[in-house]
Amino acid sequence: MNAGNQIKKTLADLQDFYLLSINSILKLFKRPLYFDDIIEQMEYAGSASVFIVSLVCLFVGMALSLQLSAELSGLGLKMYTGKIVGIAVIREIGPLVTALVFIGRVGAGQTAEIGSMILGHQIDTLRVYGIDPIKKVVIPRVIASVVMLPCLTIIGDLVCLIGGYYIAVFVSNQSGSFYWSSIIEELTFQNVFSGTIKPFIFGYLISCISCFYGLTTRGGAKGLRTSTTKAVVISIITVIATDFILTRILFYALGFNV
Amino acid sequence: MIVFDNVWFSYGDREVLKGISFTANFDERIAVLGESGGGKTTILKLILGLISPDKGKIIIDGVDITQLNEEELIPIRRKFSIVFQEGALFDSLPVKENVAFFMRELLKLPDEEIYRRVRELLRRVGVEDAEELMPEELSGGMHRRVAIARALAVGKTKMFLYDEPTAGLDPINSERIMTLIKDLADKENIGFMIITHVVYVAWQLCNRFIFLKEGQIVFDGNKDELIKSNISAVKDFIKELFFRI
Ligand SMILES: Nc1ncnc2c1ncn2[C@@H]1O[C@H](COP(=O)(O)OP(=O)(O)OP(=O)(O)O)[C@@H](O)[C@H]1O
Numbered sequence: 230m231n232a233g234n235q236i237k238k239t240l241a242d243l244q245d246f247y248l249l250s251i252n253s254i255l256k257l258f259k260r261p262l263y264f265d266d267i268i269e270q271m272e273y274a275g276s277a278s279v280f281i282v283s284l285v286c287l288f289v290g291m292a293l294s295l296q297l298s299a300e301l302s303g304l305g306l307k308m309y310t311g312k313i314v315g316i317a318v319i320r321e322i323g324p325l326v327t328a329l330v331f332i333g334r335v336g337a338g339q340t341a342e343i344g345s346m347i348l349g350h351q352i353d354t355l356r357v358y359g360i361d362p363i364k365k366v367v368i369p370r371v372i373a374s375v376v377m378l379p380c381l382t383i384i385g386d387l388v389c390l391i392g393g394y395y396i397a398v399f400v401s402n403q404s405g406s407f408y409w410s411s412i413i414e415e416l417t418f419q420n421v422f423s424g425t426i427k428p429f430i431f432g433y434l435i436s437c438i439s440c441f442y443g444l445t446t447r448g449g450a451k452g453l454r455t456s457t458t459k460a461v462v463i464s465i466i467t468v469i470a471t472d473f474i475l476t477r478i479l480f481y482a483l484g485f486n487v
Numbered sequence: 488m489i490v491f492d493n494v495w496f497s498y499g500d501r502e503v504l505k506g507i508s509f510t511a512n513f514d515e516r517i518a519v520l521g522e523s524g525g526g527k528t529t530i531l532k533l534i535l536g537l538i539s540p541d542k543g544k545i546i547i548d549g550v551d552i553t554q555l556n557e558e559e560l561i562p563i564r565r566k567f568s569i570v571f572q573e574g575a576l577f578d579s580l581p582v583k584e585n586v587a588f589f590m591r592e593l594l595k596l597p598d599e600e601i602y603r604r605v606r607e608l609l610r611r612v613g614v615e616d617a618e619e620l621m622p623e624e625l626s627g628g629m630h631r632r633v634a635i636a637r638a639l640a641v642g643k644t645k646m647f648l649y650d651e652p653t654a655g656l657d658p659i660n661s662e663r664i665m666t667l668i669k670d671l672a673d674k675e676n677i678g679f680m681i682i683t684h685v686v687y688v689a690w691q692l693c694n695r696f697i698f699l700k701e702g703q704i705v706f707d708g709n710k711d712e713l714i715k716s717n718i719s720a721v722k723d724f725i726k727e728l729f730f731r732i
């Protein structure tokens with residue numbers, strides 16, 4: 230394929246992706262809505278992810294706290310550990326780490342599942358009987374992701390902070406009550422808002438990307454591998470880039486001084 | 488009636504069909520033959536409006552379906568009962584829910600009625616014990632039967648479409664599926680179109696044969712014409728058939 234065709238194909242794909250993303254919102258307001266599928270997807274995306282999100286966040290929180298206590302105690306500023314851990318986790322690390330775990334566990338799963346439904350003609354079968362795959366397959370996954378990623382993020386934040394607490398108190402011998410009180414001080418509207426708006430947007434983007442690559446799967450097991458890999462890679466890049474852009478916008482909108 | 492009028496279709500740069508024309512009545516028994524990747528499944532998808540041609544017309548019961556949207560295609564698609572390659576059962580649902588699926592989603596029947604019909608359909612295709620099993624627990628032959636039961640569940644069909652109904656099955660199971668296909672057609676005098684590359688299946692079940700080669704129809708005729716044909720692809724077919732018999 231030459232460069233011109235490659236660009237044309239990329240543009241066509243982008244257009245399809247936008248159409249899918251927009252349709253997944255527009256068709257939300259048209260009957261029927263498949264509640265059973267939404268619940269099933271929520272369970273898969275949400276409750277089944279709690280453990281792995283907690284596990285990852287626990288270690289991230291501990292590592293973060295360990296690094297900070299070590300660095301800050303050298304400067305004699307150990308008591309700021311809680312404050313910095315709190316800000317970092319709530320605004321940035323919690324949402325980001327949870328989203329990355331979500332991509333690996335849920336996004337990849339969505340692509341693989343939809344991809345194999347494409348290859349096995351299951352999506353065709355739905356269409357033959359007049360069931361819109363966007364409504365039956367895509368929307369439940371998008372809703373599940375948009376609802377569940379924020380919930381997971383809150384759990385992830387909390388576990389991160391608990392991990393940080395463990396290190397601060399039991400390894401670095403700081404005061405536990407001071408750790409928590411300095412975190413609570415950081416629970417301002419700005420911080421909490423900027424940390425909780427992100428996962429809604431991440432959830433939407435991740436599921437749209439995952440469903441898109443699932444639906445465009447072609448060519449057997451190898452095609453499924455390609456589309457799953459692409460979905461994960463593109464999701465990671467999109468989430469991290471969006472995170473930066475959102476942070477920039479939120480700082481501006483919420484009046485943070487940089 | 489299905490009419491293909493000079494239909495062209497390509498996936499991206501890859502031309503799959505290059506000017507296909509044929510006319511078929513709903514009560515005919517047609518085999519579409521051709522090598523793997525020759526565009527057989529593509530023809531089936533075109534009939535159902537799952538994809539639309541680059542050029543040409545596809546007319547079903549007098550309606551040109553190439554310009555219709557998804558909603559307008561629903562009544563067209565309901566004229567057919569389709570069994571896709573490999574069966575295409577929903578693998579997250581047990582057999583009985585697979586068969587019940589469209590009665591539940593589309594016909595909105597009460598549960599009791601649905602399960603009564605599911606049992607009857609499964610009995611008709613001979614897998615009444617499989618109700619509670621998941622698709623991955625079924626053998627190839629059972630899988631195909633359940634798919635046929637699901638295709639029957641929608642009711643009033645004008646024509647059956649089977650994509651490789653016996654692919655991957657052992658001879659005994661193939662034979663059983665063939666008998667089932669024949670019985671279903673005989674009972675209500677409904678025609679079918681079978682896509683296959685198994686010579687013997689086509690010969691046993693069909694009385695019209697369409698050969699695809701390199702995106703074009705190289706032969707379209709009945710058994711007599713088939714035997715007399717000079718076309719090399721058809722000759723290979725007949726050779727294989729005699730070999731089998
Ligand atoms: N969704 C798709 N995107 C791109 N190419 C496709 C797609 N589906 C099929 N093709 C290609 O189009 C050609 C025709 O495919 P089709 O499925 O109609 O073949 P077939 O005759 O049914 O083959 P088989 O006997 O293997 O099922 C193949 O070369 C295939 O690789």
Ligand SMILES: [Mg+2]
Nearest residue numbers: 527528572650
């Ligand atoms: Mg095929």
